[in-house]
Amino acid sequence: MFNELFPNVDIEDMVTATYETLYMTVISVAGTLILGILLGLVLYLSRPGGLWENNLLNWVTAAFVNIFRAIPFIILILLLFPFTDFLMGTIRGPKAALPALIIGAAPFYGRLVEIALREVDKGVIEAAKSMGAKTSTIILKVLLKESMPALVSGLTVTAIALIGYTAVAGVIGAGGLGDFAYFYGFQRSDFDVVFVCTILIVLIVFLFQFVGDAVSRAIDKR
Amino acid sequence: MISIKDLSKVFHTKDQDVTAVDHLDLNIEAGEIYGVIGYSGAGKSTFIRLLNRLENPTGGSITIDGQEITSLSKNKLRLARQEIGMIFQHFNLLWSRTVRDNIAFPLEIAGVPKEKRQARVMELIELVGLKGRENAYPSQLSGGQKQRVGIARALANNPKVLLCDEATSALDPETTDSILDLLVDINEKLGLTIIMITHEMHVIRKICHRVAVMENGKVVEEGEVLNVFLHPEQAVTKKFVDQVMGDPDQEYSLALIHERYRSGKVLRLHFVGESTNQALISELSRKFKLDLNILHGKITQTQKGAYGTLFVHVEGDHDEIEKAKTYIKQTSVEVEVIPNVQ
Numbered sequence: 001m002f003n004e005l006f007p008n009v010d011i012e013d014m015v016t017a018t019y020e021t022l023y024m025t026v027i028s029v030a031g032t033l034i035l036g037i038l039l040g041l042v043l044y045l046s047r048p049g050g051l052w053e054n055n056l057l058n059w060v061t062a063a064f065v066n067i068f069r070a071i072p073f074i075i076l077i078l079l080l081f082p083f084t085d086f087l088m089g090t091i092r093g094p095k096a097a098l099p100a101l102i103i104g105a106a107p108f109y110g111r112l113v114e115i116a117l118r119e120v121d122k123g124v125i126e127a128a129k130s131m132g133a134k135t136s137t138i139i140l141k142v143l144l145k146e147s148m149p150a151l152v153s154g155l156t157v158t159a160i161a162l163i164g165y166t167a168v169a170g171v172i173g174a175g176g177l178g179d180f181a182y183f184y185g186f187q188r189s190d191f192d193v194v195f196v197c198t199i200l201i202v203l204i205v206f207l208f209q210f211v212g213d214a215v216s217r218a219i220d221k222r
Numbered sequence: 223m224i225s226i227k228d229l230s231k232v233f234h235t236k237d238q239d240v241t242a243v244d245h246l247d248l249n250i251e252a253g254e255i256y257g258v259i260g261y262s263g264a265g266k267s268t269f270i271r272l273l274n275r276l277e278n279p280t281g282g283s284i285t286i287d288g289q290e291i292t293s294l295s296k297n298k299l300r301l302a303r304q305e306i307g308m309i310f311q312h313f314n315l316l317w318s319r320t321v322r323d324n325i326a327f328p329l330e331i332a333g334v335p336k337e338k339r340q341a342r343v344m345e346l347i348e349l350v351g352l353k354g355r356e357n358a359y360p361s362q363l364s365g366g367q368k369q370r371v372g373i374a375r376a377l378a379n380n381p382k383v384l385l386c387d388e389a390t391s392a393l394d395p396e397t398t399d400s401i402l403d404l405l406v407d408i409n410e411k412l413g414l415t416i417i418m419i420t421h422e423m424h425v426i427r428k429i430c431h432r433v434a435v436m437e438n439g440k441v442v443e444e445g446e447v448l449n450v451f452l453h454p455e456q457a458v459t460k461k462f463v464d465q466v467m468g469d470p471d472q473e474y475s476l477a478l479i480h481e482r483y484r485s486g487k488v489l490r491l492h493f494v495g496e497s498t499n500q501a502l503i504s505e506l507s508r509k510f511k512l513d514l515n516i517l518h519g520k521i522t523q524t525q526k527g528a529y530g531t532l533f534v535h536v537e538g539d540h541d542e543i544e545k546a547k548t549y550i551k552q553t554s555v556e557v558e559v560i561p562n563v564q
Contacts, residue, residue, distance in 0.1 A: 127314035132303035
């Protein structure tokens with residue numbers, strides 16, 4: 001039945017491609033989380049009236065975020081070739097896609113983090129100050145903790161965008177389902193392969209959305 | 223306990239400077255509940271936020287318990303703040319933490335070890351009457367319960383001073399009263415100095431010992447609550463006193479009294495403090511051959527005793543009435559015969 005409907009689909013290859021997509025997505029989500037939170041915190045803390053008000057730092061960070069968000073992802077991959085080569089020692093395969101994925105997604109997530117932090121009630125921050133809290137305590141125990149549901153749903157959105165990016169990264173031979181669909185499906189006119197890859201990607205997106213929503217709901221006690 | 227000298231705060235905006243607190247001097251004694259009342263924009267919120275330097279003053283000094291708050295370094299200020307509790311109009315609880323963990327937060331900040339923390343939190347939950355709710359999240363609590371958490375949290379590190387910034391303004395009248403009772407209770411039990419910012423005279427009347435009236439960044443009137451009630455000097459103070467004593471019907475009912483009571487005399491009794499505890503009216507009717515009829519009045523309770531006015535119609539012999547008047551004058555009640563009554 002399966003072989004009749006999808007004569008050109010090799011299950012073993014599909015498993016490998018799915019694994020590569022998941023590998024790229026999970027690692028790049030982790031990297032984006034760390035870098036994005038840092039960017040978001042710097043944007044939030046250094047803005048006028050913030051805890052570390054610093055116009056120069058705010059301007060530089062905002063410029064970095066805006067520039068990297070403006071560059072189309074496919075061009076970003078090409079631009080980052082020398083950097084990737086230096087960092088990973090190769091410009092092919094799933095690993096080589098990671099720097100571009102993280103640098104492409106982190107500024108986007110950083111903005112979402114900044115928005116989430118701005119939603120934290122100023123009164124609560126003031127209350128923590130009145131208790132004699134250090135800035136580090138306010139960041140870790142008030143700002144990040146109180147904005148957690150928004151940080152999680154922002155990360156879900158970013159992760160889904162990243163799954164899309166991993167497919168684009170196929171152009172540098174990054175591997176994964178997008179790469180597979182293009183080279184083994186489209187180029188050979190085996191459209192059943194394209195179709196199966198699409199279904200698998202959609203399933204992965206649904207999985208991320210489902211998990212993200214569930215976590216966000218569970219930690220939201222408002 | 224708290225001494226404030228020449229305190230000023232000027233906010234610079236794009237097109238003008240706004241003086242929120244204007245060369246303010248104030249002394250607050252240890253263990254007293256001190257009220258600061260004023261309309262919005264009077265500078266009272268800025269004033270209380272200057273006390274723990276949530277706002278930095280433009281000039282002047284604040285000394286709390288011998289420590290000059292205004293000259294502290296950032297680090298020392300943090301430590302000093304741990305000894306100054308604060309509660310807020312909108313409670314400002316962390317919604318991501320349970321009641322227990324909200325109260326534990328200032329203890330975490332002060333570096334209290336976990337076991338001591340838990341014991342202290344249980345004590346505080348008991349003190350503010352939230353037993354059984356320790357695992358609830360703020361969203362599951364009523365406004366009054368949230369403020370109780372706020373109070374427990376403010377008391378966690380055994381502060382010497384509690385700052386209340388419009389602490390009851392977001393609560394309904396009944397809940398307000400229960401929170402005020404709790405504050406009086408804490409003041410008496412722990413000997414805590416409480417500074418209370420409000421725009422409700424009712425709050426001042428109910429729990430404060432002394433009061434300052436603020437207008438345009440200045441204290442325009444200050445003193446014992448009862449004295450301020452009795453002899454409000456400034457127009458703004460009179461307005462506030464009217465909030466609780468206000469009696470727009472008085473003129474009208476005096477006219478009615480004039481018409482109806484053509485015989486005997488109408489006395490105006492002014493109760494000031496303690497004396498209200500004595501059963502003055504029933505004493506008069508027992509000691510003198512008089513018929514007494516209460517016509518109109520309002521008595522209200524303050525921390526320093528009762529305050530208010532009663533209009534009483536007295537029927538009887540002229541001499542008896544005069545004797546009764548002399549008797550009343552020996553008490554702390556002020557008496558006055560309403561003229562134009564035959």
